[in-house]
Amino acid sequence: MDEMDPKLKEAGLQLRRRMFGKAGADDALENASAFRRRFEEIVTEQCFGDAWNRPPLDHKTRSMLTIAILATLGRSPQLRYHVQGAIANGVSAAEIRETLMQVWLYAGIPAAAEAFNVAGVVLKELGLDEPV
Amino acid sequence: MDEMDPKLKEAGLQLRRRMFGKAGADDALENASAFRRRFEEIVTEQCFGDAWNRPPLDHKTRSMLTIAILATLGRSPQLRYHVQGAIANGVSAAEIRETLMQVWLYAGIPAAAEAFNVAGVVLKELGLDEPV
Amino acid sequence: MDEMDPKLKEAGLQLRRRMFGKAGADDALENASAFRRRFEEIVTEQCFGDAWNRPPLDHKTRSMLTIAILATLGRSPQLRYHVQGAIANGVSAAEIRETLMQVWLYAGIPAAAEAFNVAGVVLKELGLDEPV
Amino acid sequence: MDEMDPKLKEAGLQLRRRMFGKAGADDALENASAFRRRFEEIVTEQCFGDAWNRPPLDHKTRSMLTIAILATLGRSPQLRYHVQGAIANGVSAAEIRETLMQVWLYAGIPAAAEAFNVAGVVLKELGLDEPV
Amino acid sequence: MDEMDPKLKEAGLQLRRRMFGKAGADDALENASAFRRRFEEIVTEQCFGDAWNRPPLDHKTRSMLTIAILATLGRSPQLRYHVQGAIANGVSAAEIRETLMQVWLYAGIPAAAEAFNVAGVVLKELGLDEPV
Amino acid sequence: MDEMDPKLKEAGLQLRRRMFGKAGADDALENASAFRRRFEEIVTEQCFGDAWNRPPLDHKTRSMLTIAILATLGRSPQLRYHVQGAIANGVSAAEIRETLMQVWLYAGIPAAAEAFNVAGVVLKELGLDEPV
Numbered sequence: 001m002d003e004m005d006p007k008l009k010e011a012g013l014q015l016r017r018r019m020f021g022k023a024g025a026d027d028a029l030e031n032a033s034a035f036r037r038r039f040e041e042i043v044t045e046q047c048f049g050d051a052w053n054r055p056p057l058d059h060k061t062r063s064m065l066t067i068a069i070l071a072t073l074g075r076s077p078q079l080r081y082h083v084q085g086a087i088a089n090g091v092s093a094a095e096i097r098e099t100l101m102q103v104w105l106y107a108g109i110p111a112a113a114e115a116f117n118v119a120g121v122v123l124k125e126l127g128l129d130e131p132v
Numbered sequence: 133m134d135e136m137d138p139k140l141k142e143a144g145l146q147l148r149r150r151m152f153g154k155a156g157a158d159d160a161l162e163n164a165s166a167f168r169r170r171f172e173e174i175v176t177e178q179c180f181g182d183a184w185n186r187p188p189l190d191h192k193t194r195s196m197l198t199i200a201i202l203a204t205l206g207r208s209p210q211l212r213y214h215v216q217g218a219i220a221n222g223v224s225a226a227e228i229r230e231t232l233m234q235v236w237l238y239a240g241i242p243a244a245a246e247a248f249n250v251a252g253v254v255l256k257e258l259g260l261d262e263p264v
Numbered sequence: 265m266d267e268m269d270p271k272l273k274e275a276g277l278q279l280r281r282r283m284f285g286k287a288g289a290d291d292a293l294e295n296a297s298a299f300r301r302r303f304e305e306i307v308t309e310q311c312f313g314d315a316w317n318r319p320p321l322d323h324k325t326r327s328m329l330t331i332a333i334l335a336t337l338g339r340s341p342q343l344r345y346h347v348q349g350a351i352a353n354g355v356s357a358a359e360i361r362e363t364l365m366q367v368w369l370y371a372g373i374p375a376a377a378e379a380f381n382v383a384g385v386v387l388k389e390l391g392l393d394e395p396v
Numbered sequence: 397m398d399e400m401d402p403k404l405k406e407a408g409l410q411l412r413r414r415m416f417g418k419a420g421a422d423d424a425l426e427n428a429s430a431f432r433r434r435f436e437e438i439v440t441e442q443c444f445g446d447a448w449n450r451p452p453l454d455h456k457t458r459s460m461l462t463i464a465i466l467a468t469l470g471r472s473p474q475l476r477y478h479v480q481g482a483i484a485n486g487v488s489a490a491e492i493r494e495t496l497m498q499v500w501l502y503a504g505i506p507a508a509a510e511a512f513n514v515a516g517v518v519l520k521e522l523g524l525d526e527p528v
Numbered sequence: 529m530d531e532m533d534p535k536l537k538e539a540g541l542q543l544r545r546r547m548f549g550k551a552g553a554d555d556a557l558e559n560a561s562a563f564r565r566r567f568e569e570i571v572t573e574q575c576f577g578d579a580w581n582r583p584p585l586d587h588k589t590r591s592m593l594t595i596a597i598l599a600t601l602g603r604s605p606q607l608r609y610h611v612q613g614a615i616a617n618g619v620s621a622a623e624i625r626e627t628l629m630q631v632w633l634y635a636g637i638p639a640a641a642e643a644f645n646v647a648g649v650v651l652k653e654l655g656l657d658e659p660v
Numbered sequence: 661m662d663e664m665d666p667k668l669k670e671a672g673l674q675l676r677r678r679m680f681g682k683a684g685a686d687d688a689l690e691n692a693s694a695f696r697r698r699f700e701e702i703v704t705e706q707c708f709g710d711a712w713n714r715p716p717l718d719h720k721t722r723s724m725l726t727i728a729i730l731a732t733l734g735r736s737p738q739l740r741y742h743v744q745g746a747i748a749n750g751v752s753a754a755e756i757r758e759t760l761m762q763v764w765l766y767a768g769i770p771a772a773a774e775a776f777n778v779a780g781v782v783l784k785e786l787g788l789d790e791p792v
Contacts, residue, residue, distance in 0.1 A: 225563055241575060245606060
């Protein structure tokens with residue numbers, strides 16, 4: 001499995017391109033250091049190429065689930081990318097807000113507060129800080 | 133706020149009844165010890181009566197988000213109740229399976245393995261261990 | 265519950281003002297984006313207006329508990345605010361130090377080390393890096 | 397440091413006896429397997445013999461902090477012992493309840509719900525499920 | 529990737545057999561419910577078939593790392609299996625003890641205490657509670 | 661135990677010097693504020709002076725275990741120091757990579773991704789971004 005499966009690689013790159021742009025897809029893979037390369041390949045193939053594309057969950061639902069998990073874990077840098085990716089997958093600002101309210105309920109105020117900070121910056125950059 | 137808001141209380145009890153049955157709704161509130169009562173009231177009002185009912189997320193989506201958060205945190209007893217509640221909210225076994233696959237990706241094998249154990253028991257009891 | 269309860273709102277703002285100054289109270293609420301507003305309202309009412317003011321725990325004890333929880337969770341930005349708030353609530357530098365020693369025992373060296381870094385900066389700014 | 401410091405050992409055993417009884421103190425140390433012995437010695441000396449006895453925090457405050465940390469981490473077996481120890485250190489049922497309400501705020505509903513379950517059992521056994 | 533790669537499947541099953549016996553290898557895969565099957569396949573192929581066998585880390589070192597991660601996360605059921613697997617991979621009781629001492633340092637007393645409980649049971653069953 | 665044990669202090673400083681340089685050893689202890697001093701002393705004595713030097717685990721193995729725990733907990737600043745320390749203890753870039761792959765398996769993609777970022781920076785600074 002040291003060589004990438006061409007079909008999974010292409011499916012993974014295609015989804016990464018849509019969610020994160022070329023910089024977070026082809027460039028991330030091609031420019032990966034020797035230290036990081038195998039990890040990037042696995043994430044591309046197994047995560048974005050295989051698991052994200054399995055029925056019956058669509059990309060929009062998977063994006064909301066991913067935001068909830070990353071906010072719970074407090075992984076802010078990855079959360080930032082996935083808020084951007086969620087919008088590309090059709091999640092609205094109001095849906096992100098309510099996803100974070102669910103994080104507030106089940107993971108507490110600090111998890112939600114940090115995620116509101118992170119998501120707020122992305123939404124502002126994109127002009128999506130919509131009225132309630 | 134020491135007395136419950138009647139409207140939120142009723143909305144919360146109604147949702148709890150649908151998701152967990154009367155034992156996990158009216159009985160849980162009425163039989164709560166003095167030690168636990170205020171916490172049960174808050175959960176009923178603020179969580180199930182208010183937050184769970186806000187647009188634009190429906191109960192089905194909130195159930196999937198809740199499963200993802202509880203599996204990430206490793207809270208197995210609560211996860212068990214919420215798998216039952218998710219099915220009452222219209223989440224299918226295949227959707228629970230893929231929610232846990234997203235947990236596998238972002239929170240690791242042990243978080244997913246434990247959640248597959250917990251959810252598997254509930255699905256078996258309900259005769260919902262469906263073919264892929 | 266979409267409109268704030270005036271009594272809880274005022275109680276919450278009053279405590280937030282004392283702990284974090286006007287910038288972390290009235291301004292935080294008034295300047296909240298549409299995306300964040302409901303979350304700020306809930307935190308003001310339910311957290312600082314209601315829960316923090318319930319007997320028999322005083323604000324000083326609640327501040328120490330909050331520092332312990334935030335350090336355990338590794339939520340450094342919120343910890344920074346709450347170290348400032350703890351001092352406003354009468355917690356001494358020596359009491360913060362021993363709170364973090366309890367974090368060292370039960371959550372390990374990295375949780376405590378990070379919290380000592382965060383709290384040390386706040387104490388230095390306030391001229392409170394007291395001799396043992 | 398392979399042999400225990402007699403003064404710290406005695407101070408640690410004394411506090412463990414008060415909080416957990418002889419079974420959770422002398423017996424735990426004397427009956428420890430070879431595999432576990434060094435760990436029990438360190439906990440007795442460094443944790444209960446040294447850190448727990450340092451000014452300015454009293455045992456009652458340290459018990460509340462410990463309950464908050466253990467509930468946040470979801471460590472239910474240790475939480476059970478420390479609820480018992482907290483009562484021996486003078487923490488009331490109402491103070492435990494409010495400590496867990498602070499956990500609810502900052503670590504979420506499941507952390508608090510599980511801790512209310514654990515603490516409720518101990519309080520019931522001791523006949524301390526007091527009216528609010 | 530819905531059909532298993534025969535080479536990775538065999539490599540994964542072989543390692544699972546050695547670490548957990550036939551019940552935790554062939555049986556786990558063959559008897560998996562429809563709900564759980566894909567997850568078991570992925571764990572067999574990607575985890576035990578691929579990642580665990582990559583140079584330069586041997587199985588013994590990977591077992592110690594896995595014990596440290598599972599104890600940190602508080603995943604006791606999985607920890608139990610991996611203590612058994614570690615011994616099959618050549619980790620001694622003294623090496624498990626010192627792995628848990630490292631957990632004590634960096635993840636705190638409760639993470640280590642719970643892991644000492646879990647590992648102690650396995651070692652006792654195997655007659656490996658060796659003198660220090 | 662308020663005065664440092666000279667033998668443990670020297671053993672701890674010696675290991676800290678080797679892993680982190682004089683700045684992370686003698687200077688860290690001598691320049692510690694009154695607020696932080698006791699914590700630095702305990703870490704020097706009990707962690708680096710005592711626990712890290714106990715048989716049968718060598719420093720190299722303890723460094724890999726520490727990296728796994730810190731990556732799992734998401735403690736990036738401490739992880740950075742310990743990647744540097746691991747290299748001083750003889751861990752190769754390929755061994756760090758595979759340690760993080762084990763983190764990927766058991767703690768998920770975001771824990772590993774963040775750790776690959778942190779470790780990648782240190783390895784690049786040291787010219788150790790070796791080919792696979």
